Structures are given as structure tokens and as C-alpha cells.
Amino acid sequence: MEYHVKDLSLADKGKDRIEWAEIDMPVLRKEIRKRFLEEKPLKGVRIAACLHVTTETANLMRTLKEGGAEVYLCASNPLSTQDDVAAALVKHYDIPVFAIKGEDEETYYQHIEAVLSKKPHITMDDGADLISTLHKNHPELLENVIGGTEETTTGVIRLKAMAKDGVLKYPVIAVNEALTKHLFDNRYGTGQSTIDGILRATNRLLSGSVFVVAGYGWCGKGVAMRARGMGAEVIVTEVDPIKAIEARMDGFRVMPMAEAAKLGDIFCTVTGNLNVIREEHFKVMKDGAIVSNSGHFNVEIDIPALERMAIKKRTVREFVNEYTLEDGRRIYLLAEGRLVNLSAAEGHPASVMDMSFANQALSAEYLVKEGKELRADVYVVPGHIDKHVAELKLKAMGIEIDELTPEQIEYLNSWEMGT
Incomplete structure (x- = not known):
């Protein structure tokens, strides 16, 4: 073979x-x-x-x-x-x-x-x-x-x-x-496995941290839900006004990445798009900020920009690269910007x-x-x-559910029966 x-x-x-x-x-x-x-x-x-x-x-x-x-x-x-x-x-x-x-x-x-x-x-x-x-x-x-x-x-x-x-x-x-x-794999699978990957890579306490989720699709919803469940204060960034409203109604703070970058301790991108976290965001991040991605490709974080900005780079743990910037601040990139849930953990x-x-x-x-x-x-x-x-x-799962009665089927298929 x-x-x-x-x-x-x-x-x-x-x-x-x-x-x-x-x-x-x-x-x-x-x-x-x-x-x-x-x-x-x-x-x-x-x-x-x-x-x-x-x-x-x-x-x-x-x-x-x-x-x-x-x-x-x-x-x-x-x-x-x-x-x-x-x-x-x-x-x-x-x-x-x-x-x-x-x-x-x-x-x-x-x-x-x-x-x-x-x-x-x-x-x-x-x-x-x-x-x-x-x-x-x-x-x-x-x-x-x-x-x-x-x-x-x-x-x-x-x-x-x-x-x-x-x-x-x-x-x-x-x-x-x-x-x-997508209702289950993306939300519950990505939510749990992404947090698992971040924790395995860093062994950091989520409780009390500020956790920024970029993107509030089904994957972002899962990550935000699980991060909050572990005690983090969650901020969501979005470009879709409907998803942004949904995130706010779900109890999360919503703001542009330019603002969230100043506040976050841990960042995770789940958008499927390019350069969601980029040079202007790295410039205002806290010392020690942790940046990760759970979207499919390693393009959501502008890694070339981070490489250009860094005066020193070293691997401090498996799947954790430390970038030291000119002003001494350190930014930690997980799993080379690749899927953190599958790179640093076992996936869904x-x-x-x-x-x-x-x-x-x-x-x-x-x-x-x-x-x-x-x-x-x-x-x-x-x-x-x-x-x-x-x-x-x-x-x-051993779960049984109801079935529609003939009367209910007739009602749902008719227009004559009103109030």
C-alpha cells in the first residue's frame, strides 16, 4: 500500500x-x-x-x-x-x-x-x-x-x-x-475544542480575563458561550450588524477590534476572513496578550505584520510563540495562527x-x-x-419526541381555520 x-x-x-x-x-x-x-x-x-x-x-x-x-x-x-x-x-x-x-x-x-x-x-x-x-x-x-x-x-x-x-x-x-x-458541530464542537486548545497551549486561567471573540457566526457563538461559562468577560467584534445585535442581546459587549485590542487578554478569531487582527491592533495590545485562531486558514491574524514588528521571537511552550515588540511588549501567538482546537488539542x-x-x-x-x-x-x-x-x-440518545396528530397536520396545511 x-x-x-x-x-x-x-x-x-x-x-x-x-x-x-x-x-x-x-x-x-x-x-x-x-x-x-x-x-x-x-x-x-x-x-x-x-x-x-x-x-x-x-x-x-x-x-x-x-x-x-x-x-x-x-x-x-x-x-x-x-x-x-x-x-x-x-x-x-x-x-x-x-x-x-x-x-x-x-x-x-x-x-x-x-x-x-x-x-x-x-x-x-x-x-x-x-x-x-x-x-x-x-x-x-x-x-x-x-x-x-x-x-x-x-x-x-x-x-x-x-x-x-x-x-x-x-x-x-x-x-x-x-x-x-452547523447548529451543533460549529457551536458546541468549536466552542468546547477551541477553549480546550487555548488552555492546553497556555494553562492560563480564563476566569477574570477579558476574552475577545472576532466573529459571531455559529463558531463564534460557541466560543463566546464557553469562555463566559469559564468566568471570562467576553467582548465580541463583528462586521455584520444583525450578528452584532444578536451578540449584544446575548449579553456580550460589542465593539470594533480597534477598541477591543486595547482591552483583551486573550483573542480568538473565527470569521473565515483575512487579517481580522492586524498591525494597528498589535500596536495597542497589552503586554502579554494571547492571540489565537479557530477559523480554517491561518490568514485571520496578520502574522507577517507581527513578524515585521517584532525585534525578538522565541518559542516559550509547545504551540506558543512569543513576539517581543520594540517597546518591550510581548504578544503570544498560538499554534502559528492555525486552528488552535486541532493544533493544540484534539478537535471536536x-x-x-x-x-x-x-x-x-x-x-x-x-x-x-x-x-x-x-x-x-x-x-x-x-x-x-x-x-x-x-x-x-x-x-x-434514547430520546423520544411527539408526532403530529392527523388533526394537527390538517390544521398546519389549511388556510380556512382561523381564530
Whole structure:
């Protein structure tokens, strides 16, 4: 088998961790994988996946393989790979993986090229690097592709831009837009795992600190909620007036970054945009300010500006770089500005990824059945899949809910019955 991982001797440890995560992924484990094993809906389908190589992703790969697919996996971020998981997928589950934690940019793209060389029928993306590389470098492979999926807000933004410009050549399902994904994964998963990453990297007390969250989308809501829950005073910065009002109504202080930069002890960007924290903000930050990012790409913090401003740089802890400015102030950048939750911690808990990856698996099945009928565009997850995932999750949690009575259905579908 062709693969590129750090060390196969880590495989047994990785297998134990994959099995631990599996316990908290009953939808993927019990419901979908069992049916996939029996029906083989993905038989003969080659899937190239560019995702964070974590224990949860490993269980998605196992499910796709049980469904009959040939699966090839590479990392969607140079710092997010769990090397023991990568080794376990190769050694214990015969799934080719091309990913090493801390790989440089050249190796990162070599790994993307490796999975694309398998001539995939379906692509699975987390940030759209796989799809963009395929379109730029290998137009000859596009005729093989039935469709793709995209996991993240950032990736969906990129793909919608491609579709708008008329360069997207096959249909992509925006898994991130599923209600059972962004309402839970983005809010509760990102909220908890981001705080986890910041604490593992710094071991700082959040209680009593001023915590600045840039962006109040679903991810920002989760981070703000968890930071406040640990006793921080939370400030939100926004460019969207509606989200800004929502943040204020939720009890957070709202102000421009230029003002928040003077007050914050800890900063976290979750916007999906470029240079949210930049030179003018670094100039007014407190000595000892901690800056982190939980958006997909390491562009939300203007790191080149920080490098230019610093007269000295050193690594003081794993994932913590200290930049000393000319006036003696120190600014601490976490995880090189990359996803702090996956670089310094383990990413989202398995329970919430159970729903996200259930959407991935079922969307792949849907593409096999319906992909040839779809034009090249970005699509939301079909409503029946979204609802089915929610039903399966409730069942796995042992929760029952009411059903509409025939009378209620008639009332909701009628206009004659008024006051």
C-alpha cells in the first residue's frame, strides 16, 4: 500500500483511540456502518478525502470503506494530523493515509496530489484545498468526478465563489450547511475544542480575563458561550450588524477590534476572513496578550505584520510563540495562527462529529445515486438526510419526541381555520 505517515509503530495507540471515539459515535457506528456493510452503496467508488486526520475522521473512513468505497485520506491542515491515528488507519484498517503533523507546505500539497492521483469519483473537503488543487492542476481528472462534499464554512465560501465565477466543474454538497452540522458541530464542537486548545497551549486561567471573540457566526457563538461559562468577560467584534445585535442581546459587549485590542487578554478569531487582527491592533495590545485562531486558514491574524514588528521571537511552550515588540511588549501567538482546537488539542468531541460525519457518509451515498443529475453548483444537504441524521441521533440518545396528530397536520396545511 502506498502511504506516508510519521511512524507505523504508533498504530496500536491510534487504534485504541479510534475505538474510544467510536463509542460516542453511535449513528455512524450502529446505524450507518451496519447498513453500509450490508448494502455496499459505495461499491467501486474511489473517494479522495482531505480532512483533519483525527479519531473521528478515522471512523468516517472506516464507514465509507465498509460501504464498498476505495478511500484515500490526506490532511486538510498541516498541524491537525494525529500521527497515531494516521498510522492506525494504514496498519489496522488498510486505508492509505498521506499526513504528518507539522508537515511543511510543500509536503502538504504533495499529499493532496497523492490522493488526487487515485482518480477519485468523489472528493471530501475541509477547506476546499482538494477541490481547488484538482481544478487548477488536474482538469483531465474532472470527467471522473461525480461530486464532492465540503465540511467547513470557509470551504463553502470558496466553493460558492468558484460557482459564481463559473469555474466549479462538478456538484458539491455543503455539509456545513446542514442543520445537524452547523447548529451543533460549529457551536458546541468549536466552542468546547477551541477553549480546550487555548488552555492546553497556555494553562492560563480564563476566569477574570477579558476574552475577545472576532466573529459571531455559529463558531463564534460557541466560543463566546464557553469562555463566559469559564468566568471570562467576553467582548465580541463583528462586521455584520444583525450578528452584532444578536451578540449584544446575548449579553456580550460589542465593539470594533480597534477598541477591543486595547482591552483583551486573550483573542480568538473565527470569521473565515483575512487579517481580522492586524498591525494597528498589535500596536495597542497589552503586554502579554494571547492571540489565537479557530477559523480554517491561518490568514485571520496578520502574522507577517507581527513578524515585521517584532525585534525578538522565541518559542516559550509547545504551540506558543512569543513576539517581543520594540517597546518591550510581548504578544503570544498560538499554534502559528492555525486552528488552535486541532493544533493544540484534539478537535471536536466524537459525539458532535457523529452527526457531521453521518451527513458526510449519507451525502456520499446520495451523490452516487443522484450526482449525475446535478449541475455544477453548491448544494445544501437534502432535507430528508438532515432530518434522518437528527432522528438517528435522538434514537441513539434514547430520546423520544411527539408526532403530529392527523388533526394537527390538517390544521398546519389549511388556510380556512382561523381564530
